Amino acid sequence: APNAVIGNGSKIGANCTIMSSVTIGENVKIGANCVLFPGVCIYNDCEIGDNVRIHANSVVGSDGFGYAHTKEGKHIKIYHNGKVVLENDVEVGANTTIDRAVFGQTRIKQGTKIDNLVQIGHNCNIGEYSIIVSQAGISGSTTTGRNVVLGGQSGSAGHLHIGDFTQIGARGAISKSLPAFGKFSGHPLLPIQDWLKLQALLKKMLKKK
Template sequence: MKLSEILQLINIKQPLTKDFELEGIAPLDKASPKEIGYIDQKQYLNTLENSHAGAVLIREEFKENVPTHIQAIITDNPHLAFARISHFFEKKDFNQEGREANIHKDAKIMPNVYIGKNVSIGSDTEIMPGVVISDNVSIGEGCKIYPNVVIYRDTIIGNHVFIHAGSVIGSDGFGYAHTKTGEHVKIQHNGRVVIEDDVEIGANNTIDRAVFGETRIQKGAKIDNLVQIGHNCVIGPYTILVSQVGLAGSTTTGRNVVMGGQAGTGGHIHIGDFTQIAGRGAVGKNLPANTKWGGHPLMELDEWMKFYVSLKRMLKKNKDSKEK
């Protein structure tokens, strides 16, 4: 569909210097001349300089920052316009078209398993009852997919990966834009999930696919039960996430990061190599490598422990004074 046609359908009336067949949405640093991106905040204007995007959704106040090779599409709410455009490129989870699954003769597929089109399953992999595998999924060798796991479209799973019962891999991320009157407009997530070799994922995990690009779980990571990983996260090699950890979208970790039970992050945060977060730690900023943290608000772990002891002493002193 032409860019002009899509803009008309989302009620943006603007003459174009050059119309073209719009092929998709993409981040500006990865967009092609036939894709569109958006900028909603001033700090991202520097991504325009080296972008190859054909067009960008942007506010009037920032239009002078747009290079001449990128077409500026002016809108009061670029994020909302982006959400509406994303629906034109929504991918189906089950197309019912394509080749039948390529299942290695040494793989074991138990009863009551659904397998979509263009699926590949490697040798010595075991798929247990109740598993649903959508289209265009690749599963490597020596994997175990336990009962009632759901694997959404385009997911790539490496070798020797264990995914325990009830986990959902590749579901939509939680992303919405909002109108002036408060309605929520869903952002279609057209990316995928990639799980590298030797990863183990516990029961009832949810790992969201990316808006575009990928959510990636790198080699050797171990994830406990009941963990939520948001869209576009990258979990570094040999990282350990303990039960009920929650990672907001675009969180990234280095290698061998450890996060204790119920720890969580805000979005777009990086945690450095070999860093540890104590249980219930609330990460709201980037953390350097080889450090330990805890508490809410987050403090270095030694400081947090001293604060906790001081707080207990203060409470006890206050209680004793009242009893007198």
């Protein structure tokens, strides 16, 4: 669109569509056949592969939420010098934010689909073909294997690993690393069969009252 802004040194591949009010920072690399919907903001130095779609008002590459804390209780900003990399065939929903790394990169691997209103913290690494549903939040330096599913409003603490093909139910609270091929739900997080049994027991206890 005529009012899109493209920073110095940025490169955009063939057959891309850059819509109204998109802002692309300096030294950004965007592959072929990408669509950036209105209001998308890509910060400096980020890299986007081929066939990527980023929906309206999403932000890729903003600073992570990182501060050093003094004895007096002041919060001193930590500069984030890394970047975000979105690999081929990634889709990012509207109003989603993906933070840049402190050092190195935050990486979303090939084929991952991210819903609206998702927060991905700095230095995260999301495995291939994962699904992250609306309002999920992933704290900094958490990594996932491939084909992980995070249900709506689920969240993780930082510096964890979620194994390949593991699924987390809606509002699941991930407080420790999880093995591959697991299915979990609840808060505190339980294997889904245990969580269902717990709900049934609680229901029976309420009926007895």
